[in-house]
Amino acid sequence: MKFGHNMREQEIRIDAGGPTLTGDLVVPRRANGIILFAHGSVSSRMSARNRAVARALEQAGMATMLLDLLTPLEDECERAGALLRLDVQRLAHRFSFAIDWLARDERTSDLPLGLFGSSTGAAVALIAAAMRPTHVGAVVSRGGRPDLAESALEHVSCPTRLIVGGDDDLVLELNRRALRRLTCTKDLVVVPGATHLFEEPGALEEVARMTTEWFAKYPCRVGRFASDPGEDFDRQSLGFRVFAAPVRARPTLVVQQPEILFPRHDPPTRTPQEQPAWIETPTMPSSPDPRPAPALPEFEPYRGRR
Numbered sequence: 001m002k003f004g005h006n007m008r009e010q011e012i013r014i015d016a017g018g019p020t021l022t023g024d025l026v027v028p029r030r031a032n033g034i035i036l037f038a039h040g041s042v043s044s045r046m047s048a049r050n051r052a053v054a055r056a057l058e059q060a061g062m063a064t065m066l067l068d069l070l071t072p073l074e075d076e077c078e079r080a081g082a083l084l085r086l087d088v089q090r091l092a093h094r095f096s097f098a099i100d101w102l103a104r105d106e107r108t109s110d111l112p113l114g115l116f117g118s119s120t121g122a123a124v125a126l127i128a129a130a131m132r133p134t135h136v137g138a139v140v141s142r143g144g145r146p147d148l149a150e151s152a153l154e155h156v157s158c159p160t161r162l163i164v165g166g167d168d169d170l171v172l173e174l175n176r177r178a179l180r181r182l183t184c185t186k187d188l189v190v191v192p193g194a195t196h197l198f199e200e201p202g203a204l205e206e207v208a209r210m211t212t213e214w215f216a217k218y219p220c221r222v223g224r225f226a227s228d229p230g231e232d233f234d235r236q237s238l239g240f241r242v243f244a245a246p247v248r249a250r251p252t253l254v255v256q257q258p259e260i261l262f263p264r265h266d267p268p269t270r271t272p273q274e275q276p277a278w279i280e281t282p283t284m285p286s287s288p289d290p291r292p293a294p295a296l297p298e299f300e301p302y303r304g305r306r
Helices: 048-057 070-078 087-102 121-131 146-155 167-183 202-219
Strands: 009-015 021-028 034-038 063-067 113-118 136-142 160-165 186-191 278-280
Touching: 009 087, 021 087, 034 048, 034 087, 034 121, 048 063, 048 113, 048 136, 048 202, 063 087, 087 113, 087 121, 087 167, 113 121, 121 146, 121 160, 121 186, 136 202, 160 167, 160 202, 167 186, 186 202
Parallel strands: 034 063, 034 113, 113 136, 136 160, 160 186
Antiparallel strands: 009 021, 021 063, 186 278
16 A cells, blocks of 8 residues: 655654654554664754664554654764763663653554664663563664664563674674674565665665665564553663663763764675675574674764764
8 A cells, every 4th residue: 555745744852851853754544563762872853864764664554753853952072072972871762752652642652663873862762672572672773873772682582683884894794793682573675785884776765675674674662661661671780871761860970982973885796776685694694795704993983973
């Protein structure tokens, strides 16, 4: 069934235990699920790439919400060099409030839920999935840094797909390592010829296709929504401090500085239109890419916007 382009977008405000987050919600008629988006560290809910994926999901009959994880004031502070965008634990805490909001709102409360994360937003989505195991039915990461979710990876129980550009060498290797740590149903989709931002012809369309396929293959289950949202999550089990909603007191800011967030990449040697994407799983580690896995060099810590 095809859905039209005239679906109305509604601006939503969500109280995240102090800060108020802004999101854009689209609910098609007879929606069959809701996908919540977490953007990357130098992006926002206005990300053109995430919106392109959201439009594809809406055409498949899924509702979408694109969410800003920072307030406007915090976003201004980031321009002065603050590192709130890198604190994936704090952002996952906020993201969990959005999950709880969707479980309560009459427009979305009956819809199964999936999470989509890009760049560092992939770690946010995976941590939130570990925090809300009865809420989240599936996760997709686009060009993500799932390795930043650290020990939360072992606690993700829902089907998870990692999508990476074939020419995004460092991020591809980091995703392969994260794939081995995940214990849920999982796979890794490699889009040949695509770099970190999937700017090449046909690359983003392939991302949208593989994302829609995953959420259709694993319908986001409707779980038991906890009467106390915090009961879904055992704080000690993840091995590092993640804040479980609802926590009304402002949490202490704990900034994580990953080794590298935005690796430089060489121009693509192939285009996505010349070779279809391939899928890697733990039982099928080999791929048609003849190049060896890159060694991870020593990088200086990320110190600001690039």
